[in-house]
Structures are given as C-alpha cells and as structure tokens.
Amino acid sequence: MNDQSNKWIGKRTVRPDGADKVTGRAAYAADASMPGMIWGKVLRSPHPHAVIKSIDTSKAEALPGVKAVATAADFVDFPTDTPVPLGIQDMRWMSRNILAKEKVLFHGHPIAAVAAMSEEIAAEACALIEVEYDVLPFAIEIDDAIAKDAPILHDFIQFEGKPSNIAGTLEHTLGDVDAGFAEADVIVERSFTTKPVHQGYIETHACVVSVAPDDRTTIWSSSQGQFMVRAMTTFLTGIPQSKINAIPAEIGGGFGGKTIVYLEPVATILSKKSGRPVKMVMNREEVMRATGPTSGSKSTVKIGAKKDGTIVAGEGTFYLQAGCLPGSPIRGAAGCAFAPYDIKNVHSFGYDVVSNRSKVAAYRAPGAPIGAFAVESVLDEVAEKIGMDPLKLRLKNAAKEGTKAAHGPTFPRIGYVETLEAALNSDHYKTPLTGKFQGRGVASGFWFNAGGESSAQVNITEDGNVVVTTGHPDIGGSRASIANITAELLGIDYDQVSVQIGDTASVGYSNLTGGSRVLFASAMVVTESAAEVIEQLKGRAAKIWGIDPSQVVWEGGEARPMGEHSGNFPSMTLGELAAKANATGGPIGAGSQSNTVGAEGGFATHVCDVEVDVDLGIVRVLRYTCFQDVGRAIHPSYVEGQLQGGMAQGIGWAINEEYIYNKKGQVDNPGFLDYRMPVCSDLPMLDCGIIEIPNPKHPQGVRGVGEVPLVPGPAAVRNAVFDALGIRIDDLPLSPPTVLAAFDANSRQAAE
Amino acid sequence: MSDIRYLAPHTLDDAIAQYAAADGAARILAGGTDLLVQMRSGVLKPSTIVDVKKVPELMAVEETADGGFRIGAAVSGAALEEHAKFGKVWPGVLEGLNLIGSTQVQGRASMGGNLCNGSPAGDSVPALVAAGVVATIKGPNGTREMKVEDVPAGPGKTNLKPGEILVSFTFPARPKGSSDAYLRMIPRTEMDIAVVGVGVSLTLDAGTCTAARVGLGAVAPTVLLVADAAKALIGSKLDDAAIEAAAAACSAACNPIDDKRGTIEYRTKVAGVLLKRATAIAAERAGRA
Numbered sequence A: 001m002n003d004q005s006n007k008w009i010g011k012r013t014v015r016p017d018g019a020d021k022v023t024g025r026a027a028y029a030a031d032a033s034m035p036g037m038i039w040g041k042v043l044r045s046p047h048p049h050a051v052i053k054s055i056d057t058s059k060a061e062a063l064p065g066v067k068a069v070a071t072a073a074d075f076v077d078f079p080t081d082t083p084v085p086l087g088i089q090d091m092r093w094m095s096r097n098i099l100a101k102e103k104v105l106f107h108g109h110p111i112a113a114v115a116a117m118s119e120e121i122a123a124e125a126c127a128l129i130e131v132e133y134d135v136l137p138f139a140i141e142i143d144d145a146i147a148k149d150a151p152i153l154h155d156f157i158q159f160e161g162k163p164s165n166i167a168g169t170l171e172h173t174l175g176d177v178d179a180g181f182a183e184a185d186v187i188v189e190r191s192f193t194t195k196p197v198h199q200g201y202i203e204t205h206a207c208v209v210s211v212a213p214d215d216r217t218t219i220w221s222s223s224q225g226q227f228m229v230r231a232m233t234t235f236l237t238g239i240p241q242s243k244i245n246a247i248p249a250e251i252g253g254g255f256g257g258k259t260i261v262y263l264e265p266v267a268t269i270l271s272k273k274s275g276r277p278v279k280m281v282m283n284r285e286e287v288m289r290a291t292g293p294t295s296g297s298k299s300t301v302k303i304g305a306k307k308d309g310t311i312v313a314g315e316g317t318f319y320l321q322a323g324c325l326p327g328s329p330i331r332g333a334a335g336c337a338f339a340p341y342d343i344k345n346v347h348s349f350g351y352d353v354v355s356n357r358s359k360v361a362a363y364r365a366p367g368a369p370i371g372a373f374a375v376e377s378v379l380d381e382v383a384e385k386i387g388m389d390p391l392k393l394r395l396k397n398a399a400k401e402g403t404k405a406a407h408g409p410t411f412p413r414i415g416y417v418e419t420l421e422a423a424l425n426s427d428h429y430k431t432p433l434t435g436k437f438q439g440r441g442v443a444s445g446f447w448f449n450a451g452g453e454s455s456a457q458v459n460i461t462e463d464g465n466v467v468v469t470t471g472h473p474d475i476g477g478s479r480a481s482i483a484n485i486t487a488e489l490l491g492i493d494y495d496q497v498s499v500q501i502g503d504t505a506s507v508g509y510s511n512l513t514g515g516s517r518v519l520f521a522s523a524m525v526v527t528e529s530a531a532e533v534i535e536q537l538k539g540r541a542a543k544i545w546g547i548d549p550s551q552v553v554w555e556g557g558e559a560r561p562m563g564e565h566s567g568n569f570p571s572m573t574l575g576e577l578a579a580k581a582n583a584t585g586g587p588i589g590a591g592s593q594s595n596t597v598g599a600e601g602g603f604a605t606h607v608c609d610v611e612v613d614v615d616l617g618i619v620r621v622l623r624y625t626c627f628q629d630v631g632r633a634i635h636p637s638y639v640e641g642q643l644q645g646g647m648a649q650g651i652g653w654a655i656n657e658e659y660i661y662n663k664k665g666q667v668d669n670p671g672f673l674d675y676r677m678p679v680c681s682d683l684p685m686l687d688c689g690i691i692e693i694p695n696p697k698h699p700q701g702v703r704g705v706g707e708v709p710l711v712p713g714p715a716a717v718r719n720a721v722f723d724a725l726g727i728r729i730d731d732l733p734l735s736p737p738t739v740l741a742a743f744d745a746n747s748r749q750a751a752e
Numbered sequence B: 001m002s003d004i005r006y007l008a009p010h011t012l013d014d015a016i017a018q019y020a021a022a023d024g025a026a027r028i029l030a031g032g033t034d035l036l037v038q039m040r041s042g043v044l045k046p047s048t049i050v051d052v053k054k055v056p057e058l059m060a061v062e063e064t065a066d067g068g069f070r071i072g073a074a075v076s077g078a079a080l081e082e083h084a085k086f087g088k089v090w091p092g093v094l095e096g097l098n099l100i101g102s103t104q105v106q107g108r109a110s111m112g113g114n115l116c117n118g119s120p121a122g123d124s125v126p127a128l129v130a131a132g133v134v135a136t137i138k139g140p141n142g143t144r145e146m147k148v149e150d151v152p153a154g155p156g157k158t159n160l161k162p163g164e165i166l167v168s169f170t171f172p173a174r175p176k177g178s179s180d181a182y183l184r185m186i187p188r189t190e191m192d193i194a195v196v197g198v199g200v201s202l203t204l205d206a207g208t209c210t211a212a213r214v215g216l217g218a219v220a221p222t223v224l225l226v227a228d229a230a231k232a233l234i235g236s237k238l239d240d241a242a243i244e245a246a247a248a249a250c251s252a253a254c255n256p257i258d259d260k261r262g263t264i265e266y267r268t269k270v271a272g273v274l275l276k277r278a279t280a281i282a283a284e285r286a287g288r289a
Ligand SMILES: Cc1cc2nc3c(=O)[nH]c(=O)nc-3n(C[C@H](O)[C@H](O)[C@H](O)COP(=O)(O)OP(=O)(O)OC[C@H]3O[C@@H](n4cnc5c(N)ncnc54)[C@H](O)[C@@H]3O)c2cc1C
Pocket: B027, B028, B029, B030, B031, B032, B033, B034, B035, B036, B037, B052, B073, B074, B099, B100, B101, B102, B105, B108, B109, B110, B111, B112, B113, B114, B115, B116, B117, B121, B122, B123, B124, B160, B164, B165, B166, B167, B191, B192, B193, B194
C-alpha cells in the first residue's frame, strides 16, 4: 500500500481537467446552449416573512415574448405532515425552498418563475406578477427565533408541546458528566457565536433543461450529484427517473452548496410548459441571498480536567441556524465537537433552529467547525489554566484505536495522535515568534467521512487504452486520482487512462460528491472493476495461448504465461490483447456497483501564527500549517489543494466572512465586495503536513480528505489572537472593528 | 427593453455637443469600471453613452509651464504609473489611484471617473484634495474651474451642471522638500473598499512643516479637506504633540455612518491612526525630495 514501488499512486500526475479550465475550453453549466432555447428567471420575495394570499400571473403571461409562467401549484405537492426523505434532505422542505408555497420565509425566497425569449423580458415579466401578501413579523437571529414571543415560522413545528422555531434536537451521551465534573481540578465554560458563512463557489448555479413532448428530459447543470438532480427533479415534477438524463457539467466549486437543487426542477417545468429548452443562471446576488450558506450558531461548552491534563468531562450545547426550513447540521456540530478526545463523560446537545433566512446547505464538514470552534477554544483555556502546552494537552487525551466516541463508534486505527506529534515536532511549532503582537494558536478537528453508493465502468478501448466512467462530479481531483489508481492496478501508463464522469443514463447510481466520499467510494468500485478486467485479459491471453487462465499472470501491463508455461509464449500487452478482443470473446470491460462501507474518520491539527495591528484591529495570518491524516495521498498535489482550500476558508470564516442583515431582514452584503472571502494577498503560503496512516478498510488506504481541513481553522485563528493580545474573543468573525473594540476595552480596563 | 446609444467623439467640442444634445439619461464613459458595473446590476439605465477615451484633452498627461502637471480626467491608473516624473512628484496621488481594483481594473480606471462617481470612499480623491488640485470643467456654457473637494455633492452626486464634462486635473508646482502619501484602511489587503482613507501632502523646510493639506475619505458624505489637521501640522517639526493634534482633528472631522463597512466609533478612531501613519510616510518622502 505504502509501497515505494508504486508507479502512479502518490505521483503528481498532470491533472486531466487543468488545461481545459485555464484555457476556457471546459464547459460549465452556463456554457450549455440549445437551438430555440429561452431564458428563465425567478421572482423573489420582497419580505422576510409573509403569508402569500394570492398570486396573479396574468399580466406576466400576456407580455409579448413570455412563453411560460410557473408557481408552486405546478409542482408535486408534499404535505407537511408526511416526511419524504432523500439523503439528509426532505422533499417537504426542498419543494417549499425552490418555490414558496403557503408563505414566503425569507427576503429573496422564490415565488414564481418565468421563461421568455430573453433574460430582460423574463425579468420584466417577473415584475408584472402580482402577489398579495399578509406581512408578518420576522426573526433573523437565533435569540430572536427562540424568544418566548418569537414569530413562529411553521405552525406544524412543535417543541415541548408548543409551536416553536426549534425544529429538532440531537443528543449524544457517554458516561456521567456530573460525576466527571466532580473529579475536575479545573473547569472552563464559555459561550460562543459564529456567523453564517457562504461556500463562495465562483460558478453560480446554472442549468439548461429540455423537455420533449413525451416528457423525456435532459438536464445540463452544475451540481455535486447528477443523480441527486435527477431524483429531486423526479420528486418535484413527477417525471419518472427513467425519462430524465441529468448530465453533469464541469463544476466551478461547490463545497457542499451544490448538494441540493434550486433551479433544475423549475427549469424543467418551464420547459415542459413552453415546449422550449430553458436556461437559468443565477447572479451573485441571488446566490448570496437565496442559496445556502452554512449555519450561524450559538453554543456553550464546558470542559473539566485534572491538574495532570486528563479531561474528565465535556459538555456542549449547540444551537444552529437551519434557515427558513428545518435541517441544520447539528449532527456535525454535536457529533464531531468532542470526537478527537478520549473523554469518559460527554454530553453534547444540538438544537435545529429555523428563522427567516435562506435555507442552509452543506458546507465542508457541515457543523463540525462550529463544534470545534467552541471545544478547541475552551481547551486552549484549560491548557493555559493548568500550565500545559496546548498540543500536549490534546496529545494526552487524544482519541486512538479503541476509543469510544460519544457519537457512537469505537475508533479503528486512526491518525490523530500522529497529527499532534507532527505538529509538536514541526519547524513551525519550534520557531519562536518575535513580534510584540504576534501569537500562535493550535486547534484540532474531526470529520466522519462517508462511503455510500458508487458505480464505475472500466472499458478497454479497441486501441488498447482505458476509459473509466464514474458517477460522481469531480470537484476535488477525483479524475486524476482514479487515473493514478487505474494505471497502477493495470500496470499501464497514466496517459493511457481517461476518466469520465458519466451522466445518469450511462453509469449506475452514484451518490453525491460530498461527505469526503468520492475517492474512497469510487476507488473501491474501480478497483473491483479493474480486477475483473484483469481476469478477462488473462482469460483472453490464455485462450490465444491455449492454456488455462490460472496459468496466466498480469504483470507490468502485460499478460505472461507462468508455472509450467513460463517463457513458452511471448507476453502480450494491453494493446495486443485489445486488438484481438473480437476474436477472443468480444469487448473487454467490467463494471462494479456497491454501497461502500469503511470510510473511517479523519483528523487534522492546525498551527496558526498571527500578528495584530492593534491600532486598526487587523488580524494578519503570518504562518499556517495543517497536519492531517489523509490515509493515503493518491495524488499529493490534489491533497494539498484540499488542505490549502480548507485552511483558506477557515481563515476567512475566522476573520472577515459574515452575513450582515439590515433592519428590514435583508442581507446587506450580497456580493464579494462586502462579503469578504480572503484574497490571495491576505494569506501566507499555507503549509501542508501530510500524514499517511492508511485506512485498513480501503484497498488503497484512502480516507476522506476534503472536509477536515476546514474544521480546526476558526479556533486556531482565535486561539492565536488570544496568544497575541491576551484577550479571548468568543464571537466570530474577528473583524477589525471587533478586534479593535476588544483591544481598546481591555486597555481601558487595564488602565483603571 | 430599450437600446443604448454609444457615441465615441474625437474632439472635446463634439463630446460636449453630443452629451448636451442627449437627454438627461446620458452618461459619460471613461474607464467604465463603475458605470458598466452599475448598468449590469440595474442601478443605471442610460439612454446614451458618450465615451471620452478618444478625446485628446481627457487622455493627456502634460507638465505645465509653471512646473506643475495637467492630467486628463480619463487617463487610466496604469498609464499614469508609466509616466517618468509624475509619480516622483505626487507619489501619494499615484498610490491612491493605483490602489483601485486589480491589474485589470487599473488598465481602465481613471481619476475623473473615481471623482465623478461620487463615492466618499473613492481612493484617488483624498490625495487629490490634499494635493490642492483644481478640476477643469467644460460644458455648453463654457469652461470653469473648481477645487477637487468642491466637485462631489454627496454619495453618487457631483456639482457638475447638466452637460458638463470634467476635462482635466491641474496640479500645482511643488517647492523642494514636498511630498505626499495616501493610506486606506480595508479589512482585506486588496480588492476592497476604503473604510477610511487619508491623503496627506506637506512641505518640509529644515525639518519644519511649512505647508500641509489633509484629505479624508469615507467618513462623511463627501471627501473632506481637514483644515484643522493641516493647521496643527504647519509650523511644527511634526513632533508627537502636533501629530496627535492633527490626528484628533481628523477624528473630530468625521461624520460617518454605522454601516456594514464599519462602525462610527471604529471609523473615527482609524481616521486619526491613518493620519499619523500617512504623515510619517509623506514626511519621510519629503525629506528625500
Ligand atoms: C473590481 C473593482 C475594484 C474596484 N476597486 C476600487 C478601489 O479599490 N477603490 C476605488 O476608489 N474604486 C474602486 N473601484 C471603482 C472604480 O474602479 C473607480 O471608481 C474608478 O476610478 C472609476 O473610473 P472609471 O474611469 O472606470 O469611471 P467610469 O465608470 O467610466 O465612470 C464613473 C462615473 O463617473 C462619470 N464620469 C466619468 N468620467 C467623467 C468625466 N470626465 N466627466 C463627467 N463625468 C464622468 C461616469 O458617467 C460615471 O457615472 C473598483 C471597481 C471594480 C470593478
């Protein structure tokens, strides 16, 4: 597995999508175009909360150039009392998110859609739709939504017997926390808030949909799962899955935000009604107002430890914003928060809170950074209180093989300890800081990772090359990694392998690109398929040589006779066998499908150095390193890309990213100017300490890589700011006005 | 749906005639880095666009007879940066202009557009105000001159009359020992909008500040000339007391709003901080000039 004789696994091969992306040849969803195509646009709610009394579309329909108008009445109805789950989603909520039904629930909530000959006409027609509202009071923040007299979003949601905005809870218990705290020498308890942050994909949501008169439907769209697009479109339009072909476009970022649909079912109905292909493309403002960020949160965490550093109890309460419909990632927050530690007594509680914001969507390790922010910040203070190095405190309590986690599993071989040891021994951690307002912070994080359904087909072409088709959109390098693995398994050159992402009509069901599952799952089915292909190749050679297939080995990309026949026949290459395929039994290829299991959790430890400009409150990151157990780095450049992207997003979450609402309940910063993701010059080189503890349950040792690197970031930055200033700031983001106010208040206090 | 008329006159007189002849919904196009963005987002729907980039007076960079400069209103940041002398004499003005946007935006963005867009946060404006620059304006009723600080009338508004075009900026000649600096506070390191911007222009004679002007951006409806800050500096050796007094004058001049980009408290304090830092840079440059 960690075999140095590997020729391709672990090599930085040229990424197959690279040249197309930098030259503009890659086709994203908005690049799709069809003869006769028209444009769809959505009318959005001007109110954060209102009952829809009536919708009159007649004037819009009468506008010349308008070809179809749709409202929620054109879609399948999902009554609120009957759950219809699809993965972690529920079609009751998905249907009401794509087009408002009884109520509008946030400013920007889609109400109706128009398809017209041009974007301008469609926009003009949207303005002609007359909607009568009964405007209601609204709640944006968690505290407002859970207040006694809060406006209730959904009458059918009850909590403790009363209508409530608390849509769900989740609890993990291990041992007895009260008994644990009784043993503690030091107890630290703090409350924290984090703001919702957007995934920030560069490509906005887009699709082209063409529906034939007999309902055969073709969808080109940018998503993290063409099968998810198909399934949701079927649910919402009633067109059977067999009639829909969802074609995955090249995707310009998703980070979890494209694991649900916004446009495809709407464009499908518009196309069905108009008889024309319909294109819909969101602008950035629509993305910021109406597509999921991840939750904002408020949480309280209490940790007790003995003087020697043994953590005896941990307690956490996490309130997460779901947006306007149920379904925040409380499982990620409450489940991952304490997972890096071997703590005998844990109580972790999550609340799912709806309010008048856009419905949240997944974002890299959904919920986990929120849990880690609180726990890792409190641990930092525990370490300070007992006078212990914060990494050594974590090392003393680190989860390892055999540790029982509060969220259920007993860990198999995991690499958390190794990340801490690597951090402790790193040049970064050993290099002293020099400046007055410089500081260093550390934090760790955990993510479950996932396996799930995957399908693959490995075909040998007539000219002796290989085409691999998988069913998960490639957003993090899966094509290059699958090509490395296929070349390795078949013993051929990397350039002989081409990896395609199949559409829903040409490859078997494959679950979303999400949960850090893709390489884990698709490598398994590709490995099975490749093994089957090798069997076929050996069989073909055996037939040509007239010997038993058990007397053939596949080695170095060739079939060779072995045993008593060893040396009796010249070995045959893939090309030679492919050329003779028709004479020896027909096309060579194999597919495999399975529901993969064994994706074990991933751990990372981050070390962050900052410097604070105390006159302006600006926090600058000077040095940053991620130490992560990646299982096996099949393609190290892509692994580094995942780690670096996660670090950058974590730093952004910590320092400047936030949704700002005005008093009218509207997002006040719906664009990249005032929603401040880091730009290149904001960041130092983001260093990667790749640690490879192969996953024993995977043929190549793969563990998910893509989500853990976001988890520790916000806490690592916050702990570094404490080290620099001696001030613990518990509310993100650590934006200049917040940091300056905290510093000045602290100076005033010190002066008194 | 209405079509837009695009005109690109080659002379100033044609530009003025065409601009005046079009109805009130006509717009001047310089670099377009504000105008096109506003049109795209639906904020503006001009009926006619008069592109002034072919008009020589608006694209010229000249040294005047008295040793100053005249810069066409539509000259881009990238073009001005390539001028051999301008940036040596007015490094603060150039750094303000060159902070605008990215490399791509620099190829287009102009000082005239930055000023006429009327944003109190325009990055080239505080340094232009500090520099004591005079704007030449021409319209159907002839030519007039206006101090730069008098051009903006409030967010998105100018004091130009209907049909008037900003033609050029005239920079005064500089005595020996003069220089300037511009600093802005942005949460990021680039691609951002000033929360506060301070331009300082000063002259030093044997260590004594003999002349100074201070422009302050993003803390009031228009960019401010802060006379009290200049007064505190003039006559001093730029000692701590003088600089503290000038900083306090900048904070006092602030009339900001609480908004998504910064609180009143934050902007007020930062105005003073940036005054100190910009003054130090300008003084250091003046010492070498
Ligand atoms: C990505 C990006 C980043 C940016 N970053 C910054 C930044 O950091 N700092 C900053 O200050 N700005 C920034 N801007 C805004 C913009 O680039 C500047 O304001 C720029 O100076 C505008 O100049 P322009 O020549 O492009 O103006 P235009 O867009 O051509 O014109 C702006 C306005 O002024 C009017 N106008 C232009 N010239 C004249 C004239 N001669 N007479 C009368 N009216 C005229 C136009 O009609 C229009 O209303 C940014 C813009 C973008 C797109």
